[in-house]
Amino acid sequence: ECILVLNCGSSSLKYSFFDTSHPENVVHGHIERIGLTGTRLVQDGAKGEIVRELPQSGHAEAFDAMLGALVDKGAGVIPDASAISAVGHRVVHGGEKFTNSVLIEDTVLAEIEALNPLAPLHNPVNVLGIREARRIFAAVPHVAVFDTAFHATLPSHAYLYGLPHEYHEKKGVRRYGFHGSSHHYVALAAAQFLLKRPRELKIVSCHLGNGASLCAIDHGRSIDTSMGFTPGEGLIMGTRCGDIDAGVVSFLERTEHLTAAQLDEILNKKSGLLGLSAISNDMREVEHAADDGDLRALTALKTFCYRVRKYIGAYVAAMGGLDVLIFTAGIGQGSAGVRATALQGLQCMGIHLHEQRNREACDGRKISRISTDDSPVTVLVVPTDEERMIARETLRTLSRDYLVHASAAC
Amino acid sequence: ECILVLNCGSSSLKYSFFDTSHPENVVHGHIERIGLTGTRLVQDGAKGEIVRELPQSGHAEAFDAMLGALVDKGAGVIPDASAISAVGHRVVHGGEKFTNSVLIEDTVLAEIEALNPLAPLHNPVNVLGIREARRIFAAVPHVAVFDTAFHATLPSHAYLYGLPHEYHEKKGVRRYGFHGSSHHYVALAAAQFLLKRPRELKIVSCHLGNGASLCAIDHGRSIDTSMGFTPGEGLIMGTRCGDIDAGVVSFLERTEHLTAAQLDEILNKKSGLLGLSAISNDMREVEHAADDGDLRALTALKTFCYRVRKYIGAYVAAMGGLDVLIFTAGIGQGSAGVRATALQGLQCMGIHLHEQRNREACDGRKISRISTDDSPVTVLVVPTDEERMIARETLRTLSRDYLVHASAAC
Numbered sequence A, B: 001e002c003i004l005v006l007n008c009g010s011s012s013l014k015y016s017f018f019d020t021s022h023p024e025n026v027v028h029g030h031i032e033r034i035g036l037t038g039t040r041l042v043q044d045g046a047k048g049e050i051v052r053e054l055p056q057s058g059h060a061e062a063f064d065a066m067l068g069a070l071v072d073k074g075a076g077v078i079p080d081a082s083a084i085s086a087v088g089h090r091v092v093h094g095g096e097k098f099t100n101s102v103l104i105e106d107t108v109l110a111e112i113e114a115l116n117p118l119a120p121l122h123n124p125v126n127v128l129g130i131r132e133a134r135r136i137f138a139a140v141p142h143v144a145v146f147d148t149a150f151h152a153t154l155p156s157h158a159y160l161y162g163l164p165h166e167y168h169e170k171k172g173v174r175r176y177g178f179h180g181s182s183h184h185y186v187a188l189a190a191a192q193f194l195l196k197r198p199r200e201l202k203i204v205s206c207h208l209g210n211g212a213s214l215c216a217i218d219h220g221r222s223i224d225t226s227m228g229f230t231p232g233e234g235l236i237m238g239t240r241c242g243d244i245d246a247g248v249v250s251f252l253e254r255t256e257h258l259t260a261a262q263l264d265e266i267l268n269k270k271s272g273l274l275g276l277s278a279i280s281n282d283m284r285e286v287e288h289a290a291d292d293g294d295l296r297a298l299t300a301l302k303t304f305c306y307r308v309r310k311y312i313g314a315y316v317a318a319m320g321g322l323d324v325l326i327f328t329a330g331i332g333q334g335s336a337g338v339r340a341t342a343l344q345g346l347q348c349m350g351i352h353l354h355e356q357r358n359r360e361a362c363d364g365r366k367i368s369r370i371s372t373d374d375s376p377v378t379v380l381v382v383p384t385d386e387e388r389m390i391a392r393e394t395l396r397t398l399s400r401d402y403l404v405h406a407s408a409a410c
């Protein structure tokens, strides 16, 4: 099977190609600045790289350009669009409706659109991407894989806020959680690496990228996660503030006379590492500045790590123990300093870091064990691969669907 | 010395009287519904009880009524106002300015007033109370004891939100924490009970009342606490929602067209146990309903306890270990069920509850050890006494001040 995985954003299109008969034949590509000047396609695969400047235009043209690169005589991987056997779509928000990946039919698409108010920045453009992809790959099944679905197993005491119950029951206000494909992928990869089944393990997964979240995975099921109703809750991120007293929001509205839209912009685009350090949303730059003695950068770094540490403690409490702690995504895979600082003092929970292994585990290509041999908790660095997880989910959904149809027929 | 402790609210006045030469001679009183119909004074002490209906009027009349009860021929404790040697005032917010209790002079009062924007519901009326008390007890020193001051030792990585740094530097937006007198009192009491010094212990104190907060006390110093910029952050409380995704606030503003003031009212007055259970803000009623099978009440109870558990885990991680866990305030002292549910699974952190001791520790008058004899962490129920702590702080501040003046003089 040849699976195309799509992640359509407001000004970007990321795509990946997986070929189940030729596992080495993987392609990753992205088109940036869609609708803006300087639109550009970059594709990288086993057969070579393609870089193309595109004329300023919309998503439809971007999808056509993607197809053009996939069928390119030189670095392309398929002869024509019909070689694709299924398309998997990353969809940010599945609400309470979608607790699993789903085959996309017209009714499903309408239901995803109905969730737009929950994720106004993401879902509408995910829907647009599905429409474009169905135009180009009209003959094949399309599957929606939701960032939220892995967290559908959260118990109510973990997903409820302390609000009047009708806000949950009538408006769907609750913790949803995101980064599901990443947490799911690294949990499976960690179990495989340890020759265990996921259902035997208590795992905390720390996805520390530009967006960042932790997830408590108890015997294979997500039971809590730090992102909430939106991806803005929880950890300090590149530009998002994470956990904050709601009273700060009303204080700023009252005393700074900021509108809701301005506040949204501040909390999501100007906060986090960028806001605390006044230097960058990029952890590498914050670390360099802190090394050079910049006090705000050092504070940003410590505050980031402290919050990771508190969430680890909270999730060990939530599961009543811990077997495996995973670091993943850009910062989790790349920064030995963040990992060491986040784990300070956690020996009391059986987490013993091996300093040298930790320092050496930064290439980000393979799984590394960074705990000591006698550490009760195994600490791993696991490179994430959300696209591969979406491809797997696409196949799993189609085979499940196939079985359902087959058993209905015979 | 005869110390009067005052806690002046918008429609209430609570007062306590302590006599250092006659420790048994304690009086607690309160006046309710000031400025409303049905104003009423209740005073209870070693010499008897006083209950008085008062005419509808303002704070000045309430203060006069208090003095009347204190000098009452029957159940009163002093011959006249001059018998009071010092007055301690509970002040909610000390901002970054007041990191310790302080002798009140005119400049200090102006500085407390300048903090009104940080605590618009509490500080203005605390200031009003100080003015009235200085009118009646003009000849004696008055001391302000701040709810926030005990948390002045928080490190920046614990008190900073992930906001642009200027919000902290210029506007004072940060975690302050509250309930300081209570956390301080129970930590000292626990250490004394265990024949240890506070500076030898890692303590987590759970103040679970109508307002509720946890505090991590590392070697005698508060290093983190769950209330934040306002008392609305952290745990689920009687009517406050506690931790919530700031995105929920903007979602509700956007989709429900609620104003900031309406939202404030919902998050602070209609949420928490009351909002989740749709029954009551009173934990006893929620527990009864849950026992009778009410699903929402059961969910409210579980959600309340789960959040306590996560904070305990977070603070064990923050301190790198734990020696003593304390439960206090109405729910903490009164509900064995809440304590047991909150501690489920925490054996992994060395917390072993003794079921029978826990069940029996509900009279709320003395300190009880409710952990097993071999539990690495000692779990205690400690009745809180914020008024006594304020009296002590008042004396400590005066003697410190006395020493400063004395050493300046000789």
Ligand SMILES: Nc1ncnc2c1ncn2[C@@H]1O[C@H](COP(=O)(O)OP(=O)(O)O)[C@@H](O)[C@H]1O
Pocket (backbone or CB within 6 Å): A208, A209, A210, A211, A212, A238, A281, A282, A283, A284, A285, A329, A330, A331, A333, A334, A335
């Ligand atoms: N070697 C490294 N050391 C520290 N941080 C790194 C390293 N490599 C990448 N990062 C950080 O990872 C973040 C991006 O992570 P990534 O997982 O690519 O994010 P996302 O997919 O959420 O956009 C950036 O903050 C970047 O600075």
Ligand SMILES: Nc1ncnc2c1ncn2[C@@H]1O[C@H](COP(=O)(O)OP(=O)(O)O)[C@@H](O)[C@H]1O
Pocket (backbone or CB within 6 Å): B208, B209, B210, B211, B212, B238, B281, B282, B283, B284, B285, B329, B330, B331, B333, B334, B335
């Ligand atoms: N025996 C008890 N069992 C359970 N909850 C109790 C008990 N006694 C008091 N409470 C609860 O304690 C809360 C009030 O605590 P308290 O410390 O008096 O609050 P505050 O001083 O913050 O107003 C109420 O929710 C009440 O239901």
